[in-house]
Amino acid sequence: MAYFDFVDKVKYEGTAATEPFAFRFYDPERIVLDRPMKEWLPFAMAWWHNLGAAGTDMFGRDTADKSFGAVPGTMEHAKAKVDAGFEFMEKLGIRYFCFHDVDLVPEADDIKETNRRLDEISDYILEKMKGTEIRCLWGTANMFGNPRFMNGAGSTNSAEVYAFAAAQIKKALDLTVKLGGRGYVFWGGREGYETLLNTDVKFEQDNIARLMHLAVDYGRSIGFTGDFYIEPKPKEPMKHQYDYDAATSIGFLRQYGLDKDFKLNIEANHATLAGHTFEHELRISAINGMLGSIDANQGDMLLGWDTDEFPFDVYSATNAMLEVIQAGGLTGGFNFDAKNRRPSNTHEDMFKGFILGMDTFALGLLNAEKILKDGRLAAYKEKKYAAFHTELGEKILHDEMTLKELAEVAEQLGKPSAPISGNQEGLQTIVNQLLFG
Ligand code: XUL
Ligand code: CO
Secondary structure (H helix, E strand, O other): OOOOOOOOOOEEOOOOOOOOOOOOOOOOOOOOHHHHHHHHOOOOEEEEHHHHHOOOOOOOOOOOOOOOOOOOOHHHHHHHHHHHHHOOOOOOHHOOOEEEEEHHHOOOOOOHHHHHHHHHHHHHHHHHOOOOOEEEEEEEOOOOHHHHHHHOOOOOOHHHHHHHHHHHOOOOOOHHOOOOOOEEEOOOOOEEEOOOHOHHHHHHHHHHHHHHHHHHHHHHHHHOOOEEEEEEOOOOOOEEEEOOOOHHHHHHHHHHOOOOOEEEEEEHHHHHHHOOOHHHHHHHHHHHOOEEEEEOEEOOOOOOOOEEOOOOOHHHHHHHHHHHHHHHOOOOEEEEOOOOOOOOOOHHHHHHHHHHHHHHHHHEEEEEEHHHEEEEEEEEHHOOOHHHOOOHHHHHHHOOOHHHHHHHHHHHHHOOOOOOOOHHHHHHHHHHHHHHH
16 A cells, blocks of 8 residues: 555656655765765655654644554554555655654553564564665654653663663663664763752763663673764753754763774764764764764754754755764764744655755755865965974874973063954855855
8 A cells, every 4th residue: 555646756857846745866876975865965854854753842732643543553554654654765765764763663551562563563674674675774763752751761760770771771772682683872961960969960971871881781792883973962951952053962971981892873963963063973973083974954043943854954054064974974874853844744745855855965965065166265275274384293193292392482482463354255255155156
């Protein structure tokens, strides 16, 4: 049975296309720099938003129908979601999916029954994967939705709840390995606090790290060879979240000796909530050897919350792709942790959201290629740091100067030579010329 019979395979039709279900820029086999677009852009579908989210917000109920012909809350519905999801991914040429445990099946009262349902659905998914190119990008456990996690998961004050968090991670890792997942994500949804009046921050952070170590030990013991990821986010649902941004998360991973097994999953909208650009978070991850995967979406700068929109900001995608290319690509992928706006409530809109997002990143990739091939930005950067290639500069870089010797140089000079211009406007003009010229 087809759920989306209004569309066949979505193909690349070029920039003149008027057909809504076509790619204007995403041309999977086109070679960009040294590899096909589809290898630079391993796109993934987020099970939760695409097959689950139906428009409910703080002020109103569902606007979209995601029943897929079955009664929500049943295993028939869980299977219908698998069928719809695979049809969706195949029609768009999406080769990966990401899931939380509770996206796959309705959670039961007793965790034993939930786990039985997860076994059943993962058998069903495995069967469905056969004969397709579709693979799991990463799995995760939802440790924020169930009321038992109201005081956190790894950061909980209840030893029993801690055991439930461990049980969910164990099962989600089992599923990730069973489905051949490349990565495993920790997004610390409730790992944070509202007020220090009732919170022991050090106790909570130690316990989160302990749980992550237990996860690594277990994952490696069952043959999981992929990366674990922290997905930083500064706030929402908690006022203060421990994994505030890339720099904070990297410090945490190093402090607790987790940096060999973990990388980061950078989400665009989380970066902007932290007061950073997307590309800043990618750069900080990359220079620390921790750029793993991306949750591709965007926020609305006039709204202070995580709107998880499909990305259409081409400047942002261009800057992001510059970072990804210069990091040599991702070992993870681009997971569209994005959902349609509440009034975009049809099944057609599901396709349009992905087409928009995929085309935006393809355009970002093509623009980044132009900027890199043009070379003027790189040449300017060379010039900017050229003073470190003088005799004095080289000595500093080789740690051959003491503070006293540097002070003597300064005294001999009296004042430094005139600074060179930052040339920001000139560089921005070049970018516009390359993008629109
Ligand atoms: C929440 C968020 C999550 C994670 C996975 O803001 O991004 O969906 O990606 O738990
Ligand atoms: Co995310």
